[in-house]
Amino acid sequence: MKPSAQIAIAAAVTAAVVAGVIARPYLWPGGETKHAHVVGQASAPAGPAIYYQDPDGKPFYSLTPKKTADGRDYRAVPRGADISFDDPEESAAAAPTGRKIKYYRNPMGLPDVSSTPKKDSMGMDYIPVYEGEDSDDGSVKVSPGKIQRTGVKSEPAARRVIRTTVRAPGTIQLDERRVSVIAMRAESYVQKVADVTTGAHVVKGQPLMEIYSPAISSAAAEYISTLNSKVTGGGEGAYGRGSRQRLMNLDVPEAAIVTIEKGRNVPIGIEWTSPRDGIVLERNVVEGMRAQPGETLFRIADHSVMWAIIDVAERDLGAMAVGQRVVVRARSFPGREFSGKISVIYPQIIKETRTARVRVELSNPELLLIHDMYVDAEIETGSGAAVLAVPESAVMDTGSRQAVLVDKGEGRFEPREVKLGHRGEGYVEIREGLADNDPVVTSANFLIDAESNLKAALKGFAEGTQP
Template sequence: MIRPVQAGLAAAVMAVAVAGVVSRPYLWPGGGIMHARVVEQARAEQATAAIYYQDPDGKPFYSLTPKKTPDGRDYRAIPRGDDVSFDDEPPQQNAAAAPAARKIKYYRNPMGLPDVSPTPKKDSMGMDYIPVYEGEGSDDGSVRLSPGRIQRTGVKSEPAARRVIRSTVRAPGTVQLDERRVSVIAMRAESYVQKVADVTTGAHVVKGQPLMEIYSPAVSSAAAEYISTLNSKVTGGGEGPYGKGSRQRLMNLDVPEAAIVAIEKGRNVPIGIEWTSPRDGIVLERNVIEGMRAQPGEALFRIADHSVMWAIIDVAERDLGALAVGQRAVVRARSFPGREFSGRINVIYPQITKETRTARVRVELSNPDLLLIHDMYVDAEIETGRAEAVLTVPESAVLDSGSRQAVLVDKGEGRFEPREVKLGHRGEGYVEVREGLAEQDAVVTSANFLIDAESNLKAALKGFAEGAQP
C-alpha cells in the first residue's frame, strides 16, 4: 500500500508542474517553436524522472526524496518506466475501443457483491460497476482465470492415474485366550482328594505332570472289574469284548491313560489314582483342597495353553467394510514397546457393539516366549486395500460438501471445469475415483477452494444478470 501511494503522489506533483509550464506558451520567447521544444523536453524528463527512491539492496524501504542508507549509500532512483505492474493483463492502448469490439452483457458490483446492472452504475462509495463482456462467462459451469491470478494463488494440477491403494486401519484391542486351548479338570464321579501337588494359580505345568491324588469308589469298582476280566480265562486274557468294555468304563470316568496302563501291568486295584495335567499351560484356577470331596462336574483345575493367543481388536464401524479375513495385522503390546507380533485376521465377528459402535476382529498370534497374557492391552495395525490398481487422485483435489463430491478439471489456458465424482477407498494420500474422471484428466490439487469460490461467484452473478435483463 505504501509504494503505490508514494508513486501516485510523485506522479501528481510532476504532472502539475509540467501542466503549469506547458499551459502558458506566451511566457516563453520564440512562440510556438520554443513551446513545442519545451513540451517535448518536459515529457522526456517526466518519463525519466524518479517517481520514488528504493533501498540500494532491494529491501522494502522507500522514499519520495533522495535519501542515504545508514552506511552512507544513496537510495536508488526508480523512474516511471521501471516500476512494476501487478495487473492481470496489460492496460489497453485504446480503452474506448474495447466496448466497440465486444458487447457488454452487464455490469457487476466492484466489491464482488451479488448485484448487477444492465447499464453503467456507481455503488454507494462512488466506484464504477465493472463491465462483463460476452465470452467471459461460459454455459458449462467452467471458470477462466488469468495467468497472473493462477500464479499468485498457487494453482497446481496433477493428472488422474492408476495406483494400488494401501491403507492402514489402527485400532486398540485386548489379548484373550484361545478357546480351543483351555482344559478343565473335573471328576465324573463322586471322589475324594487325598493329596494335592505343589501347584498354584499362575504356575506353568507340562503335559503329564501330577496335580493331585484321587480316591473314587466308582473308579475303584471299574478298576476291579477290569482286572477281573484280565485275569479271567473265559475272556481269553481280556482280549474279548468284556475286556474292552471294562477298559472303556475306566476311560469314561476320565481316568488318565498312565493310570490305566499301571492297572494293566500291576493287576491290582489302586487305592488312589494320580491325576495329571492334560496339556502344557498356565494354571488359571485351582479349586482343590486336600481332603475335600469333589462332586461330579466340579472344576478342580483350569489350565490354558499360552503358546497361541487371540488379539480381539475393536475396529470402528466405518472401517469395517475395508476388512477381510486373511489380511495381515501387526500387534504391539503396550507392555513391550518395540516388540511386534504378526498374525492374520481369521474371524470378523458378526455383531456391532452398540455403545461404542465398533466391531470385533480376531487375530491369531503366536506367543512362543509367553510374553502375551490374557486381558493385556494391545494396539493393532491392519493392512487393507486391494491388489489391483484403481483410478486415483490426491485427496486434496476433492471438494466435499457432505452430500456431493467434486473435483476441478484443468482444461488448459486458465480454464477450469467443476465435475462431480463418485469416490471409493482412501489411502496414502490418494482416493479412488469410480465415476466422473478418465485416466490422465488433470485435476487441481492446490488452491481449488479459491477457484471453486470464483466459480460460485460467477454463477451467482450470471443468475442475477439473467434476472435483471428485460
C-alpha cells in the first residue's frame, strides 16, 4: 500500500480513536467477541464511502474496495455513518429515559458543546448529556460497563499500624565511657614491662608494668610512719588519713596500697595493674624509660559494648526517635545480626553529605565488632499506634496537592483532598480529608481523574453558552 493511502486511512480512523471507540477492548467477560456496530444500519447511509472496513468489524481498513481471504467484500463506511464499539444491549440499557437533555458535547472529546443536536465536521452526532449526569457536587459519574472494563477497585480506609524501615550505613565506634588511659601523675621510671602488647586482651587487676617513682616512695614512707605511730598508741588521726589519700592522689593502685599497709615496707617498685577488662589499644612503654607526668603509657578499651554511629539522610531525620529498634549487620559477618536501640540523635547536620548521625548501643559479648568497622543498619520508624491509612496507589499526588477518589456508589466518584503522614508497607497515613471506612479507589483512579477533568472543562463551556 502506498504511503499516501496509509496516511488517508490513518486520518479516517483517527476520528474514531479520539472519540474513544477503538481504545475499548474487543474481548468481553464471558468469552464472546463483540465487534464494532454501525448505528442506524436500517436506514440507508448518506454520502459516498470514505473507507472500507472488514465485514466482521475487525480493525482492518482500506481506501478502495477489497475482499477478505475467504472472498467476502469489505463493508463501505459512508461519511454520515456513526461508528460505535459499545454493546448495543448495554447502550440501550444505559440510555436515560424520561430525563431532560442538558446539552450536547463533542463526540471527539473536544471542549465544544451545543444546546441543540448537531453534527461535527465529519458528520458524527454530538453526544447528549442528561440532567444528573453532570453533577454539581464535584463528583464524576462512570457507567457500570466502563467501571468493569477499566478494572476500578475500591478499598475502605482503615486504621493500621504503619512502620517504615529506614536503611542507612554506619561505622562501629568505641563507647567513650569504657576507655581508660594509664598515665603517671609524677615523674617515674619503668623498671619492668609485662608481656602485654597492642591488641592483647587484659582483665582488671592484671599486671602491666613495674615503676619506680621518688614521689610515690616518699608518700609511702610517710604513710608507713603514720601506721607505725598508730601501733605505738599515737593513733592514725587525720594526718594518717591524709597520708593514704596522698598515695591515692598519685593514682597508686589499691592493691599496691594494701601491700604497703600489710608489709610496712617502702617498696622499691610499684606494680601497676589494668583498671578494667578490655583490649590494649596503645602501648607506649619500654623498660628503663622515664615517664613524664601525664604521658600516656597504656590505653585500654572495653569492647563488650560498642556504638554504631549511623548516618541517616536528612529527609528521614523527622522519623527518628530515641528508643527505636535498630538491626545492624556487619559486612564482615554475613548473616549475623546485632540488635540495639537509638540512644542519642546528634543535634547537627553534616553539610557535605546532608546526613545526621544517630547512636546505637550494641552488645558485643563475642567481641566480633571492632571500632571503625562498616555496618548497614535498618531502623524501624513509626509508632505502635494505629492510624487511618489507605493504599499508596489510592493517592493522586500532583506535588503541591494530594487527593483520593471516594466511591460514592452507583458509579459516582468524589475527588477529596487529603493531608498525608507516614508511609510504609504499601500504605500511607491520612491525617485529614477522610473518615473511617470511607471507600477509596485503589486502581484505575487516574482514568477516572482524566474523565473528571474532561467533564469539568465541558461543564465550563456549557455554562459559558447559557445566556
